[in-house]
Amino acid sequence: MTNPQGISELVINRLPRYYRFLGELLAQGVQRISSRELSEKIGLTASQIRQDLNCFGGFGQQGYGYHIAQLRDEIGNILGINKPNKAVLIGAGNLGRAIASHMAFESKGFKLIGIFDKKEALKGQIIKGLPIRHIDDLDDFCRENLPVCAILCIPQKDAYEICNSLIHLGIKGFWNFSHYDLTVNHPEIAVENVHLGDSLMKLSYKIKNIND
């Protein structure tokens, strides 16, 4: 059962965490786990874990708990990370290059197929086996290779325009590291804004209010 209809975003946020912890357990050779045990490891209540998983179907078994490998597979299916989405990365600056080389795209439902930048000087440089291409080649490349996802590591000022052309080229999902808030303008497209700056400011708040 993998039929999500009106699942709360808060539940979705927790799914990758479950997936990660189950992967670790599996790597340790653990085969089964109860919601109570998992709750201790993961720092949530057992009740919430059961409630979350039940949004998608009854994956557990009374008296036994959850079969880890199977549950992890189910969550992987729900997240849709089994068949990879073809992705292009736009902006091969510091951050773009780091994302390209650092991320394990394959294990998270994506396959990076092209890297683009507007700087002529970067053209041809190889990252993770892919040559940096000039941004002018993006249109042709997309028409030929049909990526569904774009990773935006570009300045805010360029984001709106590039995002628009990408939508016309059939891009359905954006992983957005630019400081531009895509969600606001294109609700019909899947967007995941990262906003590292916001995260850093939240840390500042937490440090400041450490004794509350």
Added chain:
Amino acid sequence: MTNPQGISELVINRLPRYYRFLGELLAQGVQRISSRELSEKIGLTASQIRQDLNCFGGFGQQGYGYHIAQLRDEIGNILGINKPNKAVLIGAGNLGRAIASHMAFESKGFKLIGIFDKKEALKGQIIKGLPIRHIDDLDDFCRENLPVCAILCIPQKDAYEICNSLIHLGIKGFWNFSHYDLTVNHPEIAVENVHLGDSLMKLSYKIKNIND
């Protein structure tokens, strides 16, 4: 009034977003804004914006709205990004180097004062004016310079140990890019887990369920 006591995390999450949008408006020369206007730009309800801000005090004026520069300052104070926290970055791999060079730490309440890695080969390389130091020099450096924040761009397997030593060296806040879940183990320390992999999996889910 900047006295946060039992403020919900959801409110805190929105503060940087307010701060960002107010900064943009200010840059455009706008001086005042109503919660209704802001709500349209930012994609939240006006009511929620008023409710959020009122957690910290009445910054608006009936009939007028909010004075942008003043409100932004107030939020900056609440977030504590005015006096910078000294920070060290651990792990000068692809991601660490990108974070060091890419992030505008100063405008977000931090000052990067040291970069460390365990690889001898990287030692001495300059990033953003700072030399990469060997991880063995971390103890001395901390005792001398008293950083309060550490940015972890290291593999999961090293995170637990380094995190522990850093806590003993007086580190109060962690900006964690490793795949290790710090929150689970040290609730008394301020932690902001980034988990880019989780974000990518969420995007996968959103792409898969684009028509719901």
Added chain:
DNA sequence: GGTAATATATGAACAAATTCACAAATTTAT
């Protein structure tokens, strides 16, 4: 094979977050 222990699934109770609605204050227009 039967009994005790375990653990899920699920509906109900509770808690938290968001939205609504309006009085009070201020601005703007005349």
Added chain:
DNA sequence: ATAAATTTGTGAATTTGTTCATATATTACC
């Protein structure tokens, strides 16, 4: 100066999310 139009701040209503409690199923053990 007065009236009309804005717009906040705030308590109440509503919605959403989390936790509790238990019937039901399964396993483990004697």
